[in-house]
Amino acid sequence: MMRAKYLQIAADLTNKIKHKQYVAGDFLPSEPALSELYNVSRETIRKALNELLDAGIIQKIKGKGSVVINAARIAFPISNIESFDELNKQKQMNAATKILELKDAQMPFIIRKHLSLTETAATYVARLRLINHEPIVVDEDYILKKYVPDISLEQAKSSLYHYFEHDLGLEIDYASKTITVEPASKDVMEQLHLTDTNLVVVVRSLTYLKDTSFFQYTISQHRPDKFKFVDFAHRKAKNGGLIL
Amino acid sequence: MMRAKYLQIAADLTNKIKHKQYVAGDFLPSEPALSELYNVSRETIRKALNELLDAGIIQKIKGKGSVVINAARIAFPISNIESFDELNKQKQMNAATKILELKDAQMPFIIRKHLSLTETAATYVARLRLINHEPIVVDEDYILKKYVPDISLEQAKSSLYHYFEHDLGLEIDYASKTITVEPASKDVMEQLHLTDTNLVVVVRSLTYLKDTSFFQYTISQHRPDKFKFVDFAHRKAKNGGLIL
DNA sequence: CAGTGGTCTAGACCACGGG
DNA sequence: CCGTGGTCTAGACCACTGC
16 A cells, blocks of 8 residues: 655655754755655645654744754653663663463443443453563553453563554554552562552553544553653644633 | 634634534534535645644544544543642642742753753742642743843742743743653752652653744652643554654 | 745545445 | 545645845
């Protein structure tokens, strides 16, 4: 399947920026110029540029042009904490997953209630993630049986997402997350080797499919000294009434 | 100044959803139908619908239509923690700001270095935020003098954002944030009345203006039991090369 | 003033969903 | 098959920037 022109152009421009053909502070060619360069209409160029804008790669300034933003600006290490993801990207790391539990269960009550679920049968998976033999996160997942009837120990040990998307063809579309800090249970404290504190960072996610159906509830409990979350956001629409 | 049509339409549709004219699960009229309804072209309708999509209000399904999403899905209270913002929205609350310090300073070294700043003169403001006489957050701000030469005690006591945007006409465009959990200093522990733990949630923000210039560095230290962050995100583009 | 990005139009063709 | 949303075009007018 052919990808849309505007996505190809967006990818091409992103590559040119990555390969220093345009560097931070440079202006990209104007929209009419890009339009001629790629032999597409200006609206198509604008869709491509909007992708870069959303990704925080460029900034558009009316009357002037599109500026390349310094990537280092977006997320550089101000603190020295290493997150699970960052540790994960260092290829020498030794990542491991230990299955703590895998069983049939019901979606937790508070979820059933708030989402008014009719089908509540789920698979419960609890996993401990380790990097270099150090425990980092305890993940608990509730996955509706309606969409994923069975999960094997093997599948739980590798990436559930990969299983869902590639093997089952499920299309995951969006998720809402909350991040809080809460006291951990004794079990979790032991699993994460917590001694100095009883606090963990709790990330709760509700995941939905492309057809808007609710699909998975995840509770991740992180060692506080290994947790890091990076957010990049444009200023909210100055509210013309769009805010709920 | 006249707002763009697509924003007016987006606001109108949002209002209709808010006022239950369309409820969760309903399909909005099709794009051609809306196009006729509002007497605009279909592309304009699509821009309006994209606003609702980004805001997490609707979900578009190819071949079917645009479904209204249950707002409760996006962010409902799974835990009972009350964040500063939530407390703030309860109108009976008694919010207060105590200025801890206000002085001239240099932008911290790590910021100067990473952003290669040439002008580093800044105003430093440290503030303690209280709700119902309970300390919640310690905010430290470094604001470049280049854009805001002077900040009075009065201005620091109310909203700095309001001062920047309304009085000075600065246009804030985007920010990058990191969230971590770190041990607090003794001073901060005292200010936040922390006894059970020495950990605080640290949110560091880099704020930029519309013309891409860096403008403000903020370090917020939150009581861990009062911190809550909510995130709603569509699945990242399946990566056609857009990821840096 | 000319050049930039922001909005808008009236068409067109396509891929997908469901009968 | 038809109706849906996804993409694309070749124009147009506007508001803003900078000279």
